[in-house]
Amino acid sequence: MFTKVLVAEDYEIANQGIIKILNDKIGIHNIQEAKYCDDAYLKFRKAYNDKEAFELLITDLSFREDHKIQTRASGIDLIKDIRSVQPDIKVIVYSQENRPDKINMLFEKLDINGYVCKGQHAIKELIACVNGVYQNNTVRPPELTNNTAINTMIHLDDLDMMLLEELSQGFTKKEIRTKLKKQKISPNSESAIDKRVSKLFDDFKAKNTTHLVAIVKDLGLL
Structure with missing residues (x-):
């Protein structure tokens, strides 16, 4: 012991x-x-x-x-x-x-x-x-x-974590899409990013980006 x-x-x-x-x-x-x-x-x-x-x-x-x-x-x-x-x-x-x-x-x-x-x-x-x-x-x-x-657990992959990190730094979805394309990270289409971000809002029951970032920081994910 x-x-x-x-x-x-x-x-x-x-x-x-x-x-x-x-x-x-x-x-x-x-x-x-x-x-x-x-x-x-x-x-x-x-x-x-x-x-x-x-x-x-x-x-x-x-x-x-x-x-x-x-x-x-x-x-x-x-x-x-x-x-x-x-x-x-x-x-x-x-x-x-x-x-x-x-x-x-x-x-x-x-x-x-x-x-x-x-x-x-x-x-x-x-x-x-x-x-x-x-x-x-x-x-x-x-x-x-x-x-x-x-x-009821939320499972986040590397792309989800990257999106949350970029959103926490104030980048827009359009800016994030451009960055993903430059780094050759996929999926990087406008519709794919929209769906991912919308799912994050739904998963964490967030009202807006500021609320989403606050929630994930409180959970210790960022």
Whole structure:
């Protein structure tokens, strides 16, 4: 079992709850906690530099703003920075976020090892998640494994991501079409781009381009 764990959670009750589960239910006792991402990163770096690295990071996604200026404002920032130093550290996200698309993004883009949604089954799911991740399994929550979630998930290919990136930079569909043609990326016809963009509006239930960009940024896709 993991012997050294870092917990990043800004709510004291949730923080202590995670530690109690790790202590009492799983038998992990070498645990350090942090209420801010920057503090968590500093503890991580100290342990790493002292050659006493953490084996597992359990982090929330959102953290309350404070009077202190934070370099890392979210769990996503924390995961990226820690993984850039120690790529093999195991990561479990423990959050209230239950949108399948955002959870799926964390697995696909950040390669997290497990996810637990805060709620009435969180204790049982956290225990199972830690055990599963320790056994080198990828532990996905019920929000991703039930049929309803699978059917409602939005799947984006490279062209979709390129369109979203260009739209976020303020380019019009006509300008995007010209750019795609110059780069010899297909499909690049006016009708094909119109259909793709319209589908993105429908998938994300966006009212306009500004709304669409705001949604995908909130989901962490851009």
